[in-house]
Amino acid sequence: MTVMATAFGKILLITGNAEFLAERTRTRAVAAIAAEDIECDVATATAGGLGAGELAGLTSPSLFSTSSAVVLTELQDLPDAAQDELLAYARDPSPDTALILVHAGGQKGKRLLDALRALPSVHEVKHEAPKYERDFARWVATELRDHGARIDEQAATLLVAAVGQDLRALAGASSQLVASVEEGETITVEVVRRYFGGRADVRGYEIADAAIDGRLALALEQTRWAETAKVAPVLVTSAVASGLRSLARLADAPPGLAQGDLARHVGVPPFKLSVMRRQLNAWTPQNLARALDAVARADLDVKGGASDPAFAVERMVLQVAAARGH
Numbered sequence: 001m002t003v004m005a006t007a008f009g010k011i012l013l014i015t016g017n018a019e020f021l022a023e024r025t026r027t028r029a030v031a032a033i034a035a036e037d038i039e040c041d042v043a044t045a046t047a048g049g050l051g052a053g054e055l056a057g058l059t060s061p062s063l064f065s066t067s068s069a070v071v072l073t074e075l076q077d078l079p080d081a082a083q084d085e086l087l088a089y090a091r092d093p094s095p096d097t098a099l100i101l102v103h104a105g106g107q108k109g110k111r112l113l114d115a116l117r118a119l120p121s122v123h124e125v126k127h128e129a130p131k132y133e134r135d136f137a138r139w140v141a142t143e144l145r146d147h148g149a150r151i152d153e154q155a156a157t158l159l160v161a162a163v164g165q166d167l168r169a170l171a172g173a174s175s176q177l178v179a180s181v182e183e184g185e186t187i188t189v190e191v192v193r194r195y196f197g198g199r200a201d202v203r204g205y206e207i208a209d210a211a212i213d214g215r216l217a218l219a220l221e222q223t224r225w226a227e228t229a230k231v232a233p234v235l236v237t238s239a240v241a242s243g244l245r246s247l248a249r250l251a252d253a254p255p256g257l258a259q260g261d262l263a264r265h266v267g268v269p270p271f272k273l274s275v276m277r278r279q280l281n282a283w284t285p286q287n288l289a290r291a292l293d294a295v296a297r298a299d300l301d302v303k304g305g306a307s308d309p310a311f312a313v314e315r316m317v318l319q320v321a322a323a324r325g326h
Contacts, residue, residue, distance in 0.1 A: 204239025
């Protein structure tokens with residue numbers, strides 16, 4: 001994330017649905033403003049609560065400081081009357097005021113966003129949450145590169161499997177890895193296993209692979225280990241669902257795609273395609289649908305507070321393995 005060389009007289013627009021990244025960008029931007037002027041007053045307001053004329057009050061000069069900063073969150077909820085006021089300010093911003101706008105993503109407030117983006121005073125930083133496992137692994141690689149470290153593709157994928165797809169947790173894990181290796185050392189699968197192997201060994205992706213492969217005994221063993229290690233049942237159902245959906249996307253992929261294009265279509269790193277092709281040989285579209293139905297039922301059970309979520313997960317593993325064999 002690049003912070004503007006000078007924030008005063010400018011507007012930073014933070015958009016996208018990645019809440020952690022938006023929060024981090026906002027925090028860094030406020031810190032940069034404070035570093036530029038330690039006496040700057042910083043005010044925070046929620047856009048949905050602003051009435052006509054209130055934005056002008058927030059951006060007006062302070063009696064106690066020559067400069068000010070305003071953080072306006074939930075921009076998508078800004079009332080129409082205040083939108084016109086914001087656009088009028090953005091066309092001629094105060095040289096002594098820094099304005100940070102935070103929009104949570106989506107189509108709400110799009111007209112305002114489009115108008116703001118067209119103004120030279122506005123600098124946008126967009127954060128969209130990763131969607132597929134491959135995207136999370138790439139995000140990890142970028143995060144580590146920003147820390148001056150490198151990680152290979154398989155290690156990044158294992159880290160995501162071990163830590164999960166929460167960006168805050170992945171950022172913390174990345175910082176831990178950077179502090180744990182020598183400067184210039186590439187972070188490999190062995191390094192990730194050294195620090196996160198205990199967590200990776202009971203994560204949902206291994207249960208998913210075993211169940212999809214039909215290795216029922218191993219899948220049940222890993223499921224019970226996961227329960228003992230207090231892995232949330234929803235992480236297991238999510239991992240199995242993700243594995244089955246990836247197989248379905250591979251089965252429906254247009255013929256003749258290059259390896260990289262096929263990996264993007266399926267939503268996995270390229271090195272996983274060979275494993276998935278082998279897995280797919282044992283599945284028909286009907287059996288995949290049957291297995292996905294079993295996962296959906298288990299997911300409803302564990303999210304709905306089933307009296308025995310561990311039983312729901314084990315039943316799902318049995319049903320997925322059974323579906324493969326039909």
